[in-house]
Amino acid sequence: xxxxxxxxxxxxxxxxxxxxxxxxxxxxxxxxxxxxxxxxxxxxxxxxxxxxxxxxxxxxxxxxxxxxxxxxxxxxxxxxxxxxxxxxxxxxxxxxx
Amino acid sequence: xxxxxxxxxxxxxxxxxxxxxxxxxxxxxxxxxxxxxxxxxxxxxxxxxxxxxxxxxxxxxxxxxxxxxxxxxxxxxxxxxxxxxxxxxxxxxxxxxxxxxxxxxxxxxxxxxxxxxxxxxxxxxxxxxxxxxxxxxxxxxxxxxxxxxxxxxxxxxxxxxxxxxxxxxxxxxxxxxxxxxxxxxxxxxxxxxxxxxxxxxxxxxxxxxxxxxxxxxxxxxxxxxxxxxxxxxxxxxxxxxxxxxxxxxxxxxxxxxxxxxxxxxxxxxxxxxxxxxxxxxxxxxxxxxxxxxxxxxxxxxxxxxxxxxxxx
Numbered sequence: 001x002x003x004x005x006x007x008x009x010x011x012x013x014x015x016x017x018x019x020x021x022x023x024x025x026x027x028x029x030x031x032x033x034x035x036x037x038x039x040x041x042x043x044x045x046x047x048x049x050x051x052x053x054x055x056x057x058x059x060x061x062x063x064x065x066x067x068x069x070x071x072x073x074x075x076x077x078x079x080x081x082x083x084x085x086x087x088x089x090x091x092x093x094x095x096x097x
Numbered sequence: 098x099x100x101x102x103x104x105x106x107x108x109x110x111x112x113x114x115x116x117x118x119x120x121x122x123x124x125x126x127x128x129x130x131x132x133x134x135x136x137x138x139x140x141x142x143x144x145x146x147x148x149x150x151x152x153x154x155x156x157x158x159x160x161x162x163x164x165x166x167x168x169x170x171x172x173x174x175x176x177x178x179x180x181x182x183x184x185x186x187x188x189x190x191x192x193x194x195x196x197x198x199x200x201x202x203x204x205x206x207x208x209x210x211x212x213x214x215x216x217x218x219x220x221x222x223x224x225x226x227x228x229x230x231x232x233x234x235x236x237x238x239x240x241x242x243x244x245x246x247x248x249x250x251x252x253x254x255x256x257x258x259x260x261x262x263x264x265x266x267x268x269x270x271x272x273x274x275x276x277x278x279x280x281x282x283x284x285x286x287x288x289x290x291x292x293x294x295x296x297x298x299x300x301x302x303x304x305x306x307x308x309x310x311x312x313x314x315x316x317x318x319x320x321x322x323x324x325x326x327x328x329x330x331x332x333x334x335x336x337x338x339x340x341x342x343x344x345x346x347x348x349x350x351x352x353x354x355x356x357x358x359x360x361x362x363x364x365x366x367x368x369x370x371x372x373x374x375x376x377x378x379x380x381x382x383x384x385x386x387x388x389x390x391x392x393x394x395x396x397x398x399x400x401x402x403x404x405x406x407x408x409x
Contacts, residue, residue, distance in 0.1 A: 001407065003406070010402065021404070024406075029384075048405075053405070062406055073377055
């Protein structure tokens with residue numbers, strides 16, 4: 001959740017580079033909307049209250065991030081909290097800069 | 098003539114009055130008796146079960162659903178196949194051996210068939226019996242299911258009539274001793290649960306007397322063994338469909354044929370996470386915060402940075 005501002009900034013910075021920032025939360029919709037509003041997030045967020053995506057992505061601890069390339073292949077699995085600079089470094093590896 | 102009507106009116110009046118606890122208990126007991134006799138008469142049964150777990154705790158609600166097919170023959174042979182994605186596998190008893198096969202890892206456990214089928218929680222170990230399936234197996238196992246239901250499930254009460262999946266049922270509330278659900282009651286959990294009763298509801302078909310739905314409220318039990326948790330709701334519900342009495346059984350219906358490469362193990366190895374990096378992203382469809390559905394495949398042609406998070 002602490003990463004949301006960094007992700008918001010990335011979503012704006014790379015909007016023209018064909019990068020989609022997508023949040024998936026296990027909050028219920030109401031809690032999620034309140035948090036997103038409070039943190040000023042505008043990128044899209046999916047509600048995964050029943051942890052379907054969490055299970056499929058084998059996520060046990062949060063935060064956790066993934067980079068999926070244009071062909072739909074997972075290119076990076078990033079556990080733990082990341083700074084905006086760290087996200088940028090990972091994105092550079094898949095050609096987003 | 099007037100006299101007869103007075104008598105009739107009196108009886109009707111009495112009937113109305115006695116819609117109190119007593120008669121509700123009588124109706125419930127009659128329904129349970131009918132249910133017991135129905136299971137006593139049948140030799141085998143097959144059904145589909147949809148097992149739903151609902152847990153509401155510290156402001157969050159979780160719900161999971163698992164489906165399975167059960168084929169059971171009196172007294173103790175059965176095959177229960179789970180078809181959920183993440184919990185594929187089966188439980189089987191050929192009357193002598195109890196096999197637990199887990200598709201993930203392609204491994205199976207083998208044990209003697211226990212003297213009794215305890216209903217285990219499906220929460221962490223999806224390949225265990227749910228309260229509903231274990232109740233059906235215990236009814237088939239019991240020499241006198243009527244006695245099993247009436248002697249043990251005391252304080253039965255008729256709640257209402259309800260039509261589920263096109264069948265008229267009577268909904269009976271029971272106090273079900275935990276010893277009946279968690280056989281053996283071992284360890285710390287067992288100790289905490291001993292002596293407790295679970296609130297159980299049975300939906301009994303008015304026509305054939307068979308159980309169509311079983312619901313167990315586990316909220317009080319959770320409080321009993323971990324007081325720091327206080328779920329407001331914790332329900333496990335088995336809903337049965339496609340119920341067939343005495344289906345035609347194949348000769349080897351209950352034998353376990355290990356899939357090729359399956360290993361017999363003493364305990365399941367810990368799931369080794371499949372490598373996500375380098376594989377296609379998993380598929381799922383979820384709604385976004387404004388209720389619009391989306392899946393990862395919608396973004397093909399673009400790079401996606403996915404972040405999984407939660408408020409609390």
